[in-house]
Amino acid sequence: MPIREKIRPAVREIVGHLVANGFETYIVGGAVRDLLMDLTPKDYDIATAATPEDVRRVFGRRRSRIIGRRFRLVHVYAGSEIYEVSTFRRAPSEDERREHHDDDGVMIWRDNEYGTLEQDAERRDLTVNALYYDPVGGRGIIDMVGGVRDLEERRARAIGVAATRLEEDPVRMLRALKLVGQFDFHLDEDLEAALRARVDRIGLASQNRLFEELLKILATSRSLAVLEAFEAYGLLPHYWPKLASIWSTPVGERTRRLLAERDRCVATGGYSTSKALALATACLPYVISRLGGPSADDLWEHDPARDSGCRQVIQDFFHPFPVSRFFQARVRDMILLLPRLSQRLRLTRLARHPEYKYGRELYTLLGRVCDWPEERLEGCPQPDAAESAPTGPRPRRRGRRAPRKAGREVA
Numbered sequence: 001m002p003i004r005e006k007i008r009p010a011v012r013e014i015v016g017h018l019v020a021n022g023f024e025t026y027i028v029g030g031a032v033r034d035l036l037m038d039l040t041p042k043d044y045d046i047a048t049a050a051t052p053e054d055v056r057r058v059f060g061r062r063r064s065r066i067i068g069r070r071f072r073l074v075h076v077y078a079g080s081e082i083y084e085v086s087t088f089r090r091a092p093s094e095d096e097r098r099e100h101h102d103d104d105g106v107m108i109w110r111d112n113e114y115g116t117l118e119q120d121a122e123r124r125d126l127t128v129n130a131l132y133y134d135p136v137g138g139r140g141i142i143d144m145v146g147g148v149r150d151l152e153e154r155r156a157r158a159i160g161v162a163a164t165r166l167e168e169d170p171v172r173m174l175r176a177l178k179l180v181g182q183f184d185f186h187l188d189e190d191l192e193a194a195l196r197a198r199v200d201r202i203g204l205a206s207q208n209r210l211f212e213e214l215l216k217i218l219a220t221s222r223s224l225a226v227l228e229a230f231e232a233y234g235l236l237p238h239y240w241p242k243l244a245s246i247w248s249t250p251v252g253e254r255t256r257r258l259l260a261e262r263d264r265c266v267a268t269g270g271y272s273t274s275k276a277l278a279l280a281t282a283c284l285p286y287v288i289s290r291l292g293g294p295s296a297d298d299l300w301e302h303d304p305a306r307d308s309g310c311r312q313v314i315q316d317f318f319h320p321f322p323v324s325r326f327f328q329a330r331v332r333d334m335i336l337l338l339p340r341l342s343q344r345l346r347l348t349r350l351a352r353h354p355e356y357k358y359g360r361e362l363y364t365l366l367g368r369v370c371d372w373p374e375e376r377l378e379g380c381p382q383p384d385a386a387e388s389a390p391t392g393p394r395p396r397r398r399g400r401r402a403p404r405k406a407g408r409e410v411a
């Protein structure tokens with residue numbers, strides 16, 4: 001199918017609307033990269049000559065909202081989805097960086113200087129992420145940095161001097177290795193040398209951004225491959241010290257097996273796309289090793305005293321990521337369902353627990369990895385049956401569901 005037809009109609013509509021109002025606008029970034037690899041993009045980034053205020057005027061107050069500080073952009077709503085529209089930018093000069101922060105003028109803390117299309121391409125991280133696509137006019141793919149060839153050869157290459165680009169923003173190391181894990185890319189020579197020499201700088205990036213990236217990695221069906229790439233290139237101890245410290249131990253090996261199985265299920269659509277479930281899956285073997293026994297299926301006896309330590313163990317595992325209390329509580333609740341499921345403790349009541357659906361998925365996943373006999377999995381009621389149970393407390397409300405986001409999370 002030609003690229004143009006694979007693009008979501010809402011994206012064409014948004015781009016078309018901006019172009020009709022006189023603003024040069026394209027699809028850019030991961031979506032173009034994915035389309036060229038014949039994959040379905042999970043989100044779209046839209047880049048435009050319009051300033052955030054212009055975008056706001058074009059779509060009106062009801063369909064758009066300006067967000068972000070480090071990177072100001074506009075959320076444009078299309079039905080239940082959100083698309084991120086960002087203005088063409090140029091890299092800030094050294095002086096402009098100094099004004100923002102009294103450091104050595106190398107790191108980029110804000111990225112809000114508007115520029116031309118060419119400048120916008122130059123300030124992006126990797127050549128394969130700097131391809132533009134015109135879905136409404138006749139320009140097709142616009143490649144100013146040799147990204148198409150790099151994509152064909154599955155090569156991650158920095159735009160400009162690799163060492164400088166990684167020093168400006170250490171998150172770029174992680175982004176390059178994501179391509180290695182997710183799509184079997186290799187790093188070009190300069191990028192590899194620069195990255196290996198700077199892995200310890202990853203901690204200079206904001207932990208919020210690093211955690212956002214972790215959530216994105218855990219949402220893919222290649223989470224293990226990405227973490228393996230981090231490990232292979234020496235980034236893991238600096239990015240996620242606890243995981244690195246257990247990587248080669250039996251607990252680490254179990255964590256990898258669980259992630260591999262989870263990835264397989266995600267790829268076939270057989271695993272829920274909950275962020276809290278993804279976090280619970282990643283930390284489960286570690287939690288079992290601390291609260292239960294030495295082997296993977298050594299779930300502890302349901303015991304309120306022991307359960308109370310669960311949250312601390314989860315915090316230890318994810319340190320130093322800023323996992324919110326909300327996520328910590330959900331991850332804990334899911335995990336604490338496992339010993340109860342295993343002991344068949346009041347299953348009908350358990351099935352009404354707000355996290356039952358995910359706790360059951362986690363339990364089933366663990367069972368598959370540990371080769372449990374079918375009987376151990378049988379008897380856990382289907383979550384749907386539980387939802388339609390006529391009696392019992394109502395599930396806790398978690399606030400209104402936010403519209404589905406179809407753009408990027410953080411710059």
Ligand code: ATP
Nearest residue numbers: 029030031045123124125129130169171172408411
């Ligand atoms: P995916 O969304 O599949 O994880 P992506 O490349 O689209 O991958 P986003 O976070 O959505 O990642 O970013 C969109 C685009 O913004 C990127 O393709 C890249 O061009 C640019 N970009 C993102 N992060 C950086 C960065 N740290 N430095 C420079 N450019 C960046």
Ligand code: MG
Nearest residue numbers: 030043045408
């Ligand atoms: Mg994207």
